[in-house]
Amino acid sequence: DIQMTQSPSSLSASVGDRVTITCRASQSISNYLNWYQQKPGKAPKLLIYTASTLQSGVPSRFSGSGSGTDFTLTISSLQPEDFATYYCQQTYSCSFGQGTKLEIK
Amino acid sequence: EVQLVESGGGLVQPGGSLRLSCAVSGFTFSTYWMGWVRQAPGKGLEWVANIKQDGSEKYYGDSVKGRFTISRDNAKNSLYLQMNSLRAEDTAEYYCARIRQYGGSRFWAFDIWGQGTTVTVSS
Numbered sequence: 001d002i003q004m005t006q007s008p009s010s011l012s013a014s015v016g017d018r019v020t021i022t023c024r025a026s027q028s029i030s031n032y033l034n035w036y037q038q039k040p041g042k043a044p045k046l047l048i049y050t051a052s053t054l055q056s057g058v059p060s061r062f063s064g065s066g067s068g069t070d071f072t073l074t075i076s077s078l079q080p081e082d083f084a085t086y087y088c089q090q091t092y093s094c095s096f097g098q099g100t101k102l103e104i105k
Numbered sequence: 106e107v108q109l110v111e112s113g114g115g116l117v118q119p120g121g122s123l124r125l126s127c128a129v130s131g132f133t134f135s136t137y138w139m140g141w142v143r144q145a146p147g148k149g150l151e152w153v154a155n156i157k158q159d160g161s162e163k164y165y166g167d168s169v170k171g172r173f174t175i176s177r178d179n180a181k182n183s184l185y186l187q188m189n190s191l192r193a194e195d196t197a198e199y200y201c202a203r204i205r206q207y208g209g210s211r212f213w214a215f216d217i218w219g220q221g222t223t224v225t226v227s228s
Contacts, residue, residue: 001167034214036150043200043218044142044150050212087150091211094164096150 002026004090006097012105017078021100023071023088032091035064035073038099039084047086048073080104107131107217109201114222121191121226127184127201127219135159135179138204140215141186143197143224151197154186155204168194191226198223 003026013019023033031051036044046055048064051071061076075082083104088097113125125141141153154165154175163175174187184201199222202215 030211032211036215038150043220044215045218046214046216049205049214049216050207053207055214055216089150089152089214091213094152094155094166096152099149 002029002090002093002095004088004095004097006086006088006100008100009098010101010103012103013078014105015078015080019075019078019102021073021086021088021102023066023073023097025069025071025090025092028068029090029092031067033064033066033071034089034091035062036087036089037082037084038087044087078102107203109203109217109219111199111201111219111222114199114224116225116227117191118228119192119226122187122189123191123224125186125188125199125201125222125224127186129182129184129203132203132217134177134182138206138213139177139184140202140204141175141184142200142202142215142218143195144200144221145194145197148197153199156184188224191224193226196224196226 005024007022033051035048038044052064063074085099085101087099108130110128117123140155156163156175172190176185201219203217205216206213
């Protein structure tokens, strides 16, 4: 099984900050990697697919990069609506990372 | 408007069974792979199962293999999850989701999600 490890598990930041979340796969997954955002009590929302492609309607302050085993999700300038939990997902065999909770500092 | 609406959740005793349904509208259901994802209270997301457009291919997560069965009825625009031999650790919010493919069997993502249905396994 492919394990996905996100870091950090939680993060405090302020509006306007640049934030980076990392996802590491236990083996190479090429760019079979997606990112989701989930707010409390809501279903997850697709942000980025195939590691770096922005889903339609998602603000351009979100970006993704990486290939192989190491991936990053970057939010260039945090907005109040961005405070949420973020998950990476590998689709080589399908599993999710444990999540990164982004909180307001 | 694209909609996925889950139903069928509830309280069930350990060892019992439950069948979840997901009613789909707003897109051509028969042309998409579909899947189920669950989330235990306060925990992260866990992939449960995927099914091909015509039902000919099905894939399951290790924790549910042999106990859960995914199926679909394209005439009714509905997705199902039959859950047998339920355990306390199956307690979770269950989401159905549409799978969008981007070329190649491994380039895909859950692009549309339902609001979820709650399953509680307890005596």
